[in-house]
Every structure is written in C-alpha cells, then in structure tokens.
Amino acid sequence: MDFYPDQLFHIYNQGNNRQTLFCSDENYRYFLWKMRAYLLPFGDIVSWCLMPNHFHWQFYVRKVKIERRVLREHVDKIEFLRRLNKYGANARQVNHSKYRIASEDGLVVLSEAIGTLEKAYTRAINKEKGWSGSLFRKRCKSKDGWIDEFITLNKTSGKPDYRFLPGTGYAYQCFCYIHDNAKMAGLVKRNTDWSYSSARDYAGLRKGTLCNLELGRDLIDFL
Numbered sequence: 001m002d003f004y005p006d007q008l009f010h011i012y013n014q015g016n017n018r019q020t021l022f023c024s025d026e027n028y029r030y031f032l033w034k035m036r037a038y039l040l041p042f043g044d045i046v047s048w049c050l051m052p053n054h055f056h057w058q059f060y061v062r063k064v065k066i067e068r069r070v071l072r073e074h075v076d077k078i079e080f081l082r083r084l085n086k087y088g089a090n091a092r093q094v095n096h097s098k099y100r101i102a103s104e105d106g107l108v109v110l111s112e113a114i115g116t117l118e119k120a121y122t123r124a125i126n127k128e129k130g131w132s133g134s135l136f137r138k139r140c141k142s143k144d145g146w147i148d149e150f151i152t153l154n155k156t157s158g159k160p161d162y163r164f165l166p167g168t169g170y171a172y173q174c175f176c177y178i179h180d181n182a183k184m185a186g187l188v189k190r191n192t193d194w195s196y197s198s199a200r201d202y203a204g205l206r207k208g209t210l211c212n213l214e215l216g217r218d219l220i221d222f223l
Contacts, residue, residue, distance in 0.1 A: 001111045001142045003061050008046065008219060010174045011114070013140040014054030021053055021135055023125075028196045030082075031055070031121055036210055037078035038117040041071050042110045044212035046219060047174075049181045049197035056178045058171075060215060065107040072104070114140050172220045 003009065015021045022028045028050055035057070039045060043062040049055065076094045083091035122135045179202075182194035191199040201208040202216070 001114070001140065003064050003110050003142070005061055005064055008058065008060050008171055009142045010178075011057045011059055011140060011142045012055060013118070013136050015135055016133075016137055018053050019135065021055070021125075022050060022196075023129070025195075027125065030124060032196075032210065033078060033082040034117045034121055037075045038071075038113045038120075041066055041074050042113065044215050045198075045210055046216040047178045047198045047202075047211065049178045049194070049199075051181055051185065051187075051196075056181065058174055058178055058216075060212070060219065061110065063110075065109045068106050068108045069104045071108050071113060111140075175216070175220050 001011070022031065031050060035045065035048070039057070039059065042064070044060045045057060046060055047056075047058040079094045080091065083094070118134075118136045118140065125135060126132055179191045179197055179199040181191075182188050182197065183191045188194045191197065192203045192205055194200075198208065198211045198216075200206040201211055201213060
C-alpha cells in the first residue's frame with residue numbers, strides 16, 4: 001500500500017476465503033482497541049465499519065512514518081487502557097518485549113503498522129479458538145476492491161486515482177458505502193442499528209472517541 005500525507009484513503013481487508021473474522025462482541029471490541037493503538041499515531045479515522053468477515057476504514061493520513069519507539073509507547077498505553085477497561089484493578093501491566101524483534105531505533109511506516117495490527121489480532125483469536133495461520137488476506141488494500149465504480153479518475157492521466165481529496169464525490173460515496181455495509185448485507189434495517197460502525201457516532205447516538213467527527217464532517221461536507 002502506498003500512502004501519502006494529507007490524503008484521505010479507503011482501507012479494507014477481509015478474511016482468507018471470506019472466513020469469519022469476528023465471532024463475538026468481544027472480538028469486535030478487541031479489534032477496535034487495536035485500531036486505536038496502531039492507526040491513530042499516523043492520522044485520523046474518519047469512518048469505519050467492521051463486518052463479520054471484513055472491515056472498512058476511511059482514514060486521513062497525516063504521517064506516513066513515525067519513530068518505532070513512539071508507536072510502541074502508544075500501543076502499550078492503549079493496551080493497558082484496554083486491560084483497565086476489561087479487568088479494572090486486576091489489570092496486568094503490559095510487556096510485549098517477547099513479541100518485538102525489531103530494535104527501538106528507526107522508523108515504522110503506516111503499512112507496516114497495519115500489518116502488525118492484523119497479526120496481533122490474529123494471534124489473539126488463534127489462541128482463543130485454537131486455530132493457526134493468518135485470518136486475513138495477505139495484503140490489506142487501499143487501491144481497488146468492491147466499489148471500483150466509485151473510484152475517481154486522475155484529470156491529467158485519465159487513469160484511476162486511488163487517492164481521493166477532501167470534497168470529492170468519492171469521499172462522500174465511500175463514507176455512505178462504509179456506513180451502509182451492514183444494511184446492504186441484510187444484518188440490520190438501518191445503518192445506525194449496527195453497533196460496529198461509526199454511523200451511530202455521526203448520528204449522535206453514541207459518544208465514541210475513535211473517529212475524528214469534526215474532521216469527517218469537514219472533509220465530506222456532512223452537514
């Protein structure tokens with residue numbers, strides 16, 4: 001995946017052979033904590049939807065790479081908050097050193113962080129279910145997929161431009177598409193009935209903090 005700063009991207013992936021990724025409410029919640037841990041140091045989540053066998057993010061990239069030390073500090077902070085939320089005073093301190101092979105020095109790029117997010121989730125679910133192997137398709141995508149008809153064309157080359165700028169039709173189409181996923185799949189009657197998307201936050205039915213709602217409304221001219 002090629003990312004650029006100050007750009008809005010649609011990022012998505014699905015389970016290998018469309019296998020189920022989220023088997024319980026706890027699985028969904030755990031993945032949301034991982035999104036908070038690995039994505040927010042690089043930018044802002046504008047919209048999102050988790051479906052039983054795939055996910056969609058609309059993500060505004062501010063930084064393509066950050067210091068590995070900074071990312072690890074943020075990941076550990078969020079993981080401890082997750083444990084406090086789940087276990088209260090019994091929450092264990094975070095020690096991820098046994099999983100971390102790369103040194104603290106150097107930079108980590110957004111695409112690597114996304115891969116690490118997926119691996120961390122896979123490791124936890126495989127342990128829970130007694131499974132093995134990768135849950136996700138090999139490469140998380142941001143350039144093509146299920147909604148090719150919405151991708152805009154580059155005015156100069158005439159070729160598909162998979163980046164999309166604020167205010168384009170694709171940004172709004174993508175925003176609506178992401179929020180309507182569960183309704184289109186027949187899981188709910190209204191997009192705000194699906195708990196695992198940002199539709200409820202934009203509708204004012206939940207005070208979620210994962211999305212930058214102000215930025216989202218500005219970028220897609222939501223109001």
